[in-house]
Structure formats: structure tokens, C-alpha cells
Amino acid sequence: MKIAVVPGDGIGKEVVPAALLVLDALGLDIEKVPLEIGYSKWKQTGNAITDDDIKTIKECDCVLFGAITTPPDPNYKSVLVRLRKELDLYANIRPFKPLINVKLPCSGKFDFVIVRENTEGMYSGVEELHEDAAYTTRIVTRKGSERIAERACALAKKRKEHLTIVHKANVLKSDSFFRDVCTGVAKKNNISYNEKLVDAMAYDMILNPGKYDVIVTTNLFGDILSDEAAAIAGGLGLCPSANIGDRYALFEPIHGSAPDIAGTGNANPIAAILSVSMMLDWAGNTEMARSIDKAVDSVLASHITTPDLGGSYSTHYVGEAIAHLV
Incomplete structure (x- = not known):
């Protein structure tokens, strides 16, 4: 190698x-x-x-x-x-579980993985900077959404065969698209799933981390949630x-x-x-x-x-x- x-x-x-x-x-x-x-x-x-x-x-x-x-x-x-x-x-995979003798801010057992789309979304690199305004284009494609969902489902098949799809579809049309593609891929792979709005997920992941197994989400949301998850697991250094x-x-x-x-x-x-x-x-x-x-x-x-x-x-x-x- x-x-x-x-x-x-x-x-x-x-x-x-x-x-x-x-x-x-x-x-x-x-x-x-x-x-x-x-x-x-x-x-x-x-x-x-x-x-x-x-x-x-x-x-x-x-x-x-x-x-x-x-x-x-x-x-x-x-x-x-x-x-x-x-x-x-295209797939950013971040596992989280307690390590021995590491003091945790929450109680209970947990072992979950965040599968984050890694090449598009808010980090697509399509931006404009002007004197009075700045623009960042959020790109969510069918190809990008399907392949990250497939990767998450493949991982779920090796674990508990359940997927949590995290999005903000109540506000963002691009997230409605992402959600619909992910649910379709989950159904095709016979993987059970639930949905979670990203703000509710940020809250519940701290209170009940043991509820989750494989989490799939878009680029920016995955970036933020995985740093939050690191705090639950004892720190970024782990x-x-x-x-x-x-x-x-x-x-x-x-x-x-x-x-x-x-x-x-x-x-x-x-x-x-x-x-x-x-x-x-x-x-x-x-x-x-x-x-x-x-x-x-x-x-x-x-x-x-x-x-x-x-x-x-x-x-x-x-x-x-x-x-x-x-």
C-alpha cells in the first residue's frame, strides 16, 4: 500500500x-x-x-x-x-463511541456514525463576494444525495439496519430534495429509517445519543453535528x-x-x-x-x-x- x-x-x-x-x-x-x-x-x-x-x-x-x-x-x-x-x-464518515476512562458530559452508552455528504452543499465552492453582499450557492444533486445515501445504507446493513436522515426540509427546498432521495434509497435497500430536523437533532443527540446508529446528512449539517458529537465522546482529540x-x-x-x-x-x-x-x-x-x-x-x-x-x-x-x- x-x-x-x-x-x-x-x-x-x-x-x-x-x-x-x-x-x-x-x-x-x-x-x-x-x-x-x-x-x-x-x-x-x-x-x-x-x-x-x-x-x-x-x-x-x-x-x-x-x-x-x-x-x-x-x-x-x-x-x-x-x-x-x-x-x-464524497463520503465523510465519523464514528463516535465512549473510550475507556474518558470523562463524558452525558451518561449512557452510545455508538453511532455520522455519514456526511462531502463534496457539495454549502461547501460547493460557488461563492460571490461584493461590497454590500455575499452569496454562497448550496448545491444538492441527485447523484450526490443518492451515493451518500447508498454509502450510509451499506454501513447500516453491517450495524442495526436503521438510518436517521437529518435535514431542514421544513424551510429549505434543497433539503426536501435531499430527504426524498435518501428515503427512496433507504426503501430500495430495505433499511428502516426516521427523519430528524437538524435543530431537533442537535438537541436530542446530546440528551439521547444512544438512540442513534447511522446518521446521514448534508455537508454543513454533518460538519456541525460531528463536532458536537465529539464533545459527547470526550473531545476532538479522540x-x-x-x-x-x-x-x-x-x-x-x-x-x-x-x-x-x-x-x-x-x-x-x-x-x-x-x-x-x-x-x-x-x-x-x-x-x-x-x-x-x-x-x-x-x-x-x-x-x-x-x-x-x-x-x-x-x-x-x-x-x-x-x-x-x-
Whole structure:
């Protein structure tokens, strides 16, 4: 397997090396291709990502990604939006469940996955900025809605065979369209489903996270709900994600570049390490993925944690501890 390794900016430069310690400890036949992409590159060259970078990534099987700083500059184009479009990574998959010894803000058991459409919606990149007004076009297509619904149904078949479709169809016609396409796909796949308005979902997901299994929604709603879900699960530093297409895949922690703690060695690497687990699952190395999951549980059970979880250990130390157990 050939992996493009993109640490990116901020704490990405710390959590990705920790994740690579774990990957290397497995002894797999993997070629790693390092790439410098992101805000740091943009400041130096005027380009955060180049056509050559895209070409190199397309020569790899998948991407292990850290984090990106996106400055409030109209000349800066989002790296992740471009990667998702260029590689057609239409499904953003984010699993959430409690980890050992992690203090949670809510009680009860939960284990759910948010399946977010990843290439259109409010992040379609069709925007206009004028002196007195700004416009962002929300694009929701049948193709985009059908394939994300199919991906969610395929996941639901491996779990509890139930789907929650999240939308704002009471206000947005584009969401009525998304809802209708998703319900049609669910019926075709014999998957039971229910619907939830996004504001009601944001409320109920905190109060009753155990009610949900597979959740499918549009790009912006999925972005917001998954960060909320990370709080339920104990923090952004614990939550991995996969960006999946029919040919390529990109795996990343859901947290950002966290410039406030970058360089301190205090960033939690568990989300990046669990992203490696998701990558190995995608590649068919299920046994190795479960080895990583068990090692993470063991380290958490031993209270070897970074400051965000109340510990005093460094990013590198936690990575080494997990690598030692895989």
C-alpha cells in the first residue's frame, strides 16, 4: 500500500508522527510519501497545494492527513475542499463511541456514525463576494444525495439496519430534495429509517445519543453535528474520520490545527492514531486495525494521557506507548 503522508499545519506536525509510530510498529509493507501541504506552504510559496501535489496523491492509494490552518484571507483556497473534490471523496464518515476512562458530559452508552455528504452543499465552492453582499450557492444533486445515501445504507446493513436522515426540509427546498432521495434509497435497500430536523437533532443527540446508529446528512449539517458529537465522546482529540470515494480515501483526526497548543507537545494523538485504524479497515487489514483499537484502550486504561484528558504525558510518549502494544 502506498500512502501520502500530509502532516499539514499546527498540531498536525505532532500527531501524525505519533500515528506513524503506531503504523510502523505493525511491520506492514507500506510505502510512505511525505508531502508539505497547507498554510505554511502558502506563506512561503503562495500555494497551499499545487497540481503536482494532487498528481502525487493520485499516485497513492490513500492519504493520512493531520490538520490545516485556514486563514481569513479571500485569496486562500481551502486545501480540504480541493482534495475532496479532486479525489471525489464524497463520503465523510465519523464514528463516535465512549473510550475507556474518558470523562463524558452525558451518561449512557452510545455508538453511532455520522455519514456526511462531502463534496457539495454549502461547501460547493460557488461563492460571490461584493461590497454590500455575499452569496454562497448550496448545491444538492441527485447523484450526490443518492451515493451518500447508498454509502450510509451499506454501513447500516453491517450495524442495526436503521438510518436517521437529518435535514431542514421544513424551510429549505434543497433539503426536501435531499430527504426524498435518501428515503427512496433507504426503501430500495430495505433499511428502516426516521427523519430528524437538524435543530431537533442537535438537541436530542446530546440528551439521547444512544438512540442513534447511522446518521446521514448534508455537508454543513454533518460538519456541525460531528463536532458536537465529539464533545459527547470526550473531545476532538479522540475522534477519527474517513473521507471515502470510489477510488481514493483520506483519513484524518476531526480536530483542527490548534495553533494555541502547536509546538508544546501536548496535543492528543489518539484521533490521528484511530484514523490509522480506520485506514487499515478500509484497506482490508481488519486484524491490524483492531490491534490498534485495543492498544488505545489499554493505554487509556493505564491513564497514560495528554493534558486534555487530565494527564501529563506528551504527544510522542502516548504515541510510543500505543505503538509498544500493537
